Amino acid sequence: MATTETHVPEQQRRWHNIRKLLERSGPFCHPDFEPSPDILDFLMESCKILVVGAGGLGCELLKDLALMGFKKNHIVDMDTIELSNLNRQFLFRKSDIGSSKAKCAVDFVNKRVPGCEAVAHHCAIQDLDEGFYRQFHIIVCGLDSIVARRWLNGMLMNLLQYNDDRSLDQSSVIPLVDGGTEGFKGNARVILPGLSACIECTLDLYPPQKTFPLCTIANTPRLPEHCIEYVKVIQWPKENPWGSSTPLDGDDPQHVGWVFEKAQERAMKHGITSVTYRLTQGVLKNIIPAVASTNAAIAATCATEVFKLASSCCTNMNNYMVLNMADGVYTYTFNAERKPDCVACSNTTRVLDVEPGAILMDIYEKLKEDTGFLMKNPGITTVINGRNKTLYMPSIKSIEERTRDNLKKKITDLGLYNGGEILVADITTPNTISIKLKFIENTDVEMSR
Amino acid sequence: MASPSPKSPEQSEKNKQYDRQLRLWGDHGQTALENGHICLINATALGTEILKSIVLPGVGAVTIVDDNIVSDEDIGSNFFLECSSKNLNRGSEALRLVIELNPAVQGYAVQEPTDQILLDNPDFFKKFSVVIATSLSEKTIQNLSNHLWEINVPFILCRSVGFLGSFRIQLKEHAIVESHPDNEQHDLRLDVPFQTLFDYLNSFDIDSLDLKDHGHIPWIVILYKAVQKWKISNSNRWPMSRKEKNEIKAIIDQFKRLDDNGMPIYEENFEEALRAVNTALIPTFLPVKIQELLYSSSAINLTKESSPFWILCSALRTFVEAEGKGKLPVRGTLPDMTASTDHYVALQNIYRNQAAIDSEIVYRKVQEIVTQLHCDHISESEVKLFCRHAHDLHLIKGSSIVGEYQFNNTVSSYIARFLEEPDVMMVHYILLRAAEMFRSEHCRAPGEWEPESDISKLKTCVSKLLTDISCTPFPKDDHIHEMCRYGGAEIHSVSAFLGGCVAHEAIKIVTKQYKPVNNTFIYDGASTNTATFTF
Numbered sequence: 001m002a003t004t005e006t007h008v009p010e011q012q013r014r015w016h017n018i019r020k021l022l023e024r025s026g027p028f029c030h031p032d033f034e035p036s037p038d039i040l041d042f043l044m045e046s047c048k049i050l051v052v053g054a055g056g057l058g059c060e061l062l063k064d065l066a067l068m069g070f071k072k073n074h075i076v077d078m079d080t081i082e083l084s085n086l087n088r089q090f091l092f093r094k095s096d097i098g099s100s101k102a103k104c105a106v107d108f109v110n111k112r113v114p115g116c117e118a119v120a121h122h123c124a125i126q127d128l129d130e131g132f133y134r135q136f137h138i139i140v141c142g143l144d145s146i147v148a149r150r151w152l153n154g155m156l157m158n159l160l161q162y163n164d165d166r167s168l169d170q171s172s173v174i175p176l177v178d179g180g181t182e183g184f185k186g187n188a189r190v191i192l193p194g195l196s197a198c199i200e201c202t203l204d205l206y207p208p209q210k211t212f213p214l215c216t217i218a219n220t221p222r223l224p225e226h227c228i229e230y231v232k233v234i235q236w237p238k239e240n241p242w243g244s245s246t247p248l249d250g251d252d253p254q255h256v257g258w259v260f261e262k263a264q265e266r267a268m269k270h271g272i273t274s275v276t277y278r279l280t281q282g283v284l285k286n287i288i289p290a291v292a293s294t295n296a297a298i299a300a301t302c303a304t305e306v307f308k309l310a311s312s313c314c315t316n317m318n319n320y321m322v323l324n325m326a327d328g329v330y331t332y333t334f335n336a337e338r339k340p341d342c343v344a345c346s347n348t349t350r351v352l353d354v355e356p357g358a359i360l361m362d363i364y365e366k367l368k369e370d371t372g373f374l375m376k377n378p379g380i381t382t383v384i385n386g387r388n389k390t391l392y393m394p395s396i397k398s399i400e401e402r403t404r405d406n407l408k409k410k411i412t413d414l415g416l417y418n419g420g421e422i423l424v425a426d427i428t429t430p431n432t433i434s435i436k437l438k439f440i441e442n443t444d445v446e447m448s449r
Numbered sequence: 450m451a452s453p454s455p456k457s458p459e460q461s462e463k464n465k466q467y468d469r470q471l472r473l474w475g476d477h478g479q480t481a482l483e484n485g486h487i488c489l490i491n492a493t494a495l496g497t498e499i500l501k502s503i504v505l506p507g508v509g510a511v512t513i514v515d516d517n518i519v520s521d522e523d524i525g526s527n528f529f530l531e532c533s534s535k536n537l538n539r540g541s542e543a544l545r546l547v548i549e550l551n552p553a554v555q556g557y558a559v560q561e562p563t564d565q566i567l568l569d570n571p572d573f574f575k576k577f578s579v580v581i582a583t584s585l586s587e588k589t590i591q592n593l594s595n596h597l598w599e600i601n602v603p604f605i606l607c608r609s610v611g612f613l614g615s616f617r618i619q620l621k622e623h624a625i626v627e628s629h630p631d632n633e634q635h636d637l638r639l640d641v642p643f644q645t646l647f648d649y650l651n652s653f654d655i656d657s658l659d660l661k662d663h664g665h666i667p668w669i670v671i672l673y674k675a676v677q678k679w680k681i682s683n684s685n686r687w688p689m690s691r692k693e694k695n696e697i698k699a700i701i702d703q704f705k706r707l708d709d710n711g712m713p714i715y716e717e718n719f720e721e722a723l724r725a726v727n728t729a730l731i732p733t734f735l736p737v738k739i740q741e742l743l744y745s746s747s748a749i750n751l752t753k754e755s756s757p758f759w760i761l762c763s764a765l766r767t768f769v770e771a772e773g774k775g776k777l778p779v780r781g782t783l784p785d786m787t788a789s790t791d792h793y794v795a796l797q798n799i800y801r802n803q804a805a806i807d808s809e810i811v812y813r814k815v816q817e818i819v820t821q822l823h824c825d826h827i828s829e830s831e832v833k834l835f836c837r838h839a840h841d842l843h844l845i846k847g848s849s850i851v852g853e854y855q856f857n858n859t860v861s862s863y864i865a866r867f868l869e870e871p872d873v874m875m876v877h878y879i880l881l882r883a884a885e886m887f888r889s890e891h892c893r894a895p896g897e898w899e900p901e902s903d904i905s906k907l908k909t910c911v912s913k914l915l916t917d918i919s920c921t922p923f924p925k926d927d928h929i930h931e932m933c934r935y936g937g938a939e940i941h942s943v944s945a946f947l948g949g950c951v952a953h954e955a956i957k958i959v960t961k962q963y964k965p966v967n968n969t970f971i972y973d974g975a976s977t978n979t980a981t982f983t984f
Contacts, residue, residue, distance in 0.1 A: 010521050013520075013521035013522060013525070014521045014522065014524055014525035015525050016521070016522045016525065016938070017522060017525060017526050017938040017939050017940060017941075018525075018938070018940060018941075020611075020896075020934065020935060020936045020938040021611065021612075021934070021935070021938065021940065024896075024900055024934045024936070025934070026930060026931045026934040027927035027928075027930050027931055028927070028931055028975055028976075060945070063528050063945075064941060064942050064945050067494075067525070067526060067527075067528060067941035067942075068940075068941055068942055083462070083465045083466050084465055084466065084468045084469055086466050086505075086551075087466055087467050087468075087469055087470050087505055087506055087507070088469070088470075088505055088506075090501060090505055090550055112528065112531060113528075114532055183472075183473055184473065184953075184963070216787075220665065220787075220788065220789050220790050220793075221790055222785060222786075222788065222790060222793040222794070223785055253460070270790045270794065271790070271791075271794040271798075272790070272794060277460060278460075278464075278468070278471070278472070281468075282472065287468070287469070287472065288469075289469050289470065289472040289473045290469040290470070291469065291470045291473060291502075291506060291953075292470075292501070292502040292505040292506055292949075292952070293502040293949045293950070293952045293953035293956065294949065294953070295949070296498065296501070296502050296945055296946075296948055296949030296952070297945075297946050297949030297950055297953075298949075299945070300942045300943070300944075300945035300946035300948075300949060301942075301946055301974075301977065303941075303942040303945070304612075304940075304942040304943065304946070304974045304977075305977075307942060314612065314975045315975075317976075317977035321977050325950070325953050326629060326631065326963055326964075327628075327630075327631070327963070327964045328964060328965065328966040328967065328970075328981055329950050329953070329954070329966050329970055329979065329981070330979070330981075331977070331978075331979040333977050333978065
């Protein structure tokens with residue numbers, strides 16, 4: 001074998017490193033693993049990977065996958081390049097500002113890595129349909145939005161097929177490898193839809209969003225953030241500095257400058273210090289700190305898992321890794337567990353407990369606040385006597401206005417009953433969720449407040 | 450409508466580009482990074498992945514030392530080489546493509562072998578903030594680490610083989626003022642209030658306030674008042690035990706206003722006071738870790754060569770002994786709490802002013818020392834920062850890689866202890882060392898040509914190492930098999946993970962913020978497991 005080294009074609013020599021993992025067996029391989037040169041052929045010629053997001057993680061992932069032998073990578077991102085991306089999104093340059101992230105990333109990697117045939121999709125993930133997602137072997141996701149992650153998770157659940165005996169058709173499972181970072185911290189996980197914990201099973205792992213109570217902002221501000229939030233929530237809509245039709249744009253330096261100045265005035269009036277331009281922008285845009293190194297480490301972890309999934313040359317992580325690089329470098333890998341009644345992956349109908357005297361608003365609020373749902377703007381419909389009836393639809397203005405009054409009506413007056421079902425649509429999922437209502441008699445009297 | 454023209458400061462291009470990281474290490478951290486010069490020895494995939502995440506955030510300069518010629522395998526695993534790089538010098542090619550990431554970074558390539566530089570021009574390494582090396586031979590590792598230890602330049606030694614990787618940080622001494630702890634303890638001094646705080650706390654009479662004001666008293670005042678009341682019937686002691694703290698909670702409950710039905714009215718500030726009982730009543734003290742720092746010989750026996758950190762520690766010690774009455778300077782920050790604006794701002798200013806007074810005293814002491822020693826000036830803002838973080842100062846005293854390689858007694862027994870457990874990550878460490886030994890004996894990586902035949906040879910290397918540290922051989926050969934399967938392959942995603950980590954640690958060292966790994970990190974991509982060891 002050694003003697004032929006110099007005669008191996010250049011193409012083969014280039015992949016010498018990963019070929020050792022793919023063409024040799026080892027004591028820790030996946031039980032199904034059969035070393036063979038065919039595996040590299042599969043990675044290069046057949047295996048299709050979708051990278052979701054072409055930001056800090058996406059750029060890294062596209063590079064990592066290209067150098068792990070994957071040629072048929074697709075990447076989707078609706079965003080364009082901004083100056084503040086350049087400290088970590090290493091496939092972009094100043095001259096690329098304003099261009100499509102997905103296209104720029106693909107152009108760079110295809111040029112650098114010969115044979116790489118990555119394809120860009122400059123659009124929202126919601127613009128792509130089931131047929132599109134179904135073509136991939138593995139999807140790897142580097143998003144900063146929880147809503148988008150949940151939507152994608154829902155899409156993969158949608159693609160699952162069940163056999164006649166209600167068992168899962170394993171061939172319909174598209175593994176999802178998901179990474180996320182925030183400052184010096186990050187996480188990476190492997191999700192086998194329908195088989196292991198999904199995004200919705202573990203919603204409680206995301207920290208709750210930090211909000212300031214309106215009365216504090218308005219009456220007893222203490223922090224510079226309170227002053228900025230006041231200008232954003234109360235002063236801007238009242239004064240409309242750029243006319244009533246101009247909403248506050250955190251990317252417009254003139255808008256940020258205006259808020260900064262007004263917030264400073266308010267802070268000064270109350271003896272509060274440290275309102276800075278940087279803080280103003282941070283609060284307005286809800287900026288999450290980000291640095292190249294953390295992104296590199298998390299993306300690489302995801303790429304390693306994609307490689308393992310595609311080649312079976314090693315068993316996958318089980319199934320959730322957290323990384324903290326603030327104090328030394330620390331990782332912890334644990335088995336996130338499935339939620340038996342998960343709204344997305346349990347293949348069972350969810351049950352919602354309501355009081356018989358409840359109004360529709362109670363259901364609406366529950367869908368937003370219950371940790372099993374955490375929806376954003378749920379639209380609620382039901383079927384009465386075989387006909388669809390829209391109960392409340394917040395996302396479309398004209399229907400919202402027409403159905404707004406229903407929120408105050410008793411659910412029994414709207415035709416809902418114990419054991420009846422509502423159908424719920426929300427931006428957190430591509431699917432309509434059916435939820436069964438269960439009437440409960442509330443015995444304990446609500447205390448205080 | 451005329452659009453208002455704000456007079457606010459437009460952000461500079463640079464501030465916009467680095468915005469997301471400035472929120473982590475601040476403008477002063479960025480300045481430190483921009484004054485840094487990183488040396489990379491060997492532009493392997495791991496090497497360039499490290500440089501990538503140092504160049505992007507804007508380090509001052511990088512120098513690549515590499516005398517290798519680009520091979521096909523290099524191009525296959527290294528993103529910062531292209532097809533046209535083949536047969537050219539690897540360092541120059543990698544430098545060209547890495548520097549292109551950020552025009553603000555200076556770059557240099559040196560094509561001489563490291564051993565040659567160590568012989569001919571050892572002073573070459575003096576100018577670097579950190580030297581990072583990948584893919585070095587056993588012999589060069591020892592020569593280089595020995596030299597860098599002597600000239601006191603931080604060194605990070607990195608490896609990436611198959612699914613395994615490691616890095617080892619060699620530092621003589623590394624002082625961190627801003628360690629950015631996840632959970633910072635508050636410094637409220639309720640047990641030893643300074644005069645202005647004492648006056649303020651005692652200016653309240655909780656029972657005489659109207660209901661609106663009652664709901665706006667900061668919990669600090671409520672807690673202080675409760676303790677004062679408790680102390681009267683407890684011979685003026687400070688509540689320490691769980692039982693005593695529960696008594697404090699009971700007093701806070703008594704402070705609550707009642708509604709017409711005699712039920713306590715819900716007030717957020719009182720709930721906050723109840724929650725704070727367990728943490729905020731810990732008496733103010735000088736942490737042992739800080740005491741050790743202040744009384745270490747470096748802080749006591751100052752010389753003209755003493756670093757600013759030790760001068761600051763020395764000044765801080767005299768403060769603690771005199772004006773501080775055994776306590777550190779007041780930190781000067783107030784956690785957010787329910788309160789009226791006036792109460793909160795007043796309280797905030799009381800802490801802030803005392804912190805300014807304390808740090809001013811420390812600053813005067815620093816100036817005295819600086820004048821006496823005729824050493825460089827230390828600015829007031831540096832002293833302020835130091836006092837603000839005095840509770841969380843952190844010092845790493847490192848050990849040399851040569852000591853680790855020669856298995857001195859401490860290292861041997863340390864490794865043996867983990868191997869007895871048996872700790873699989875320490876097994877990986879032994880295998881990485883054995884693979885290095887194999888390479889120096891056989892001029893190739895174990896399994897580079899053919900895995901089976903190298904297993905027994907690698908086993909011999911492992912046995913040698915285990916004998917040196919007086920350990921019994923591994924019960925199973927599976928990890929040796931696996932290392933031979935890797936055949937010295939460098940897997941891109943494994944190098945990319947380590948690259949991110951090593952770049953991160955180099956930035957921590959250059960900015961002197963956040964605690965770096967002390968001192969050895971092992972990564973196993975196969976099991977997604979990591980460990981930190983301190984040799």
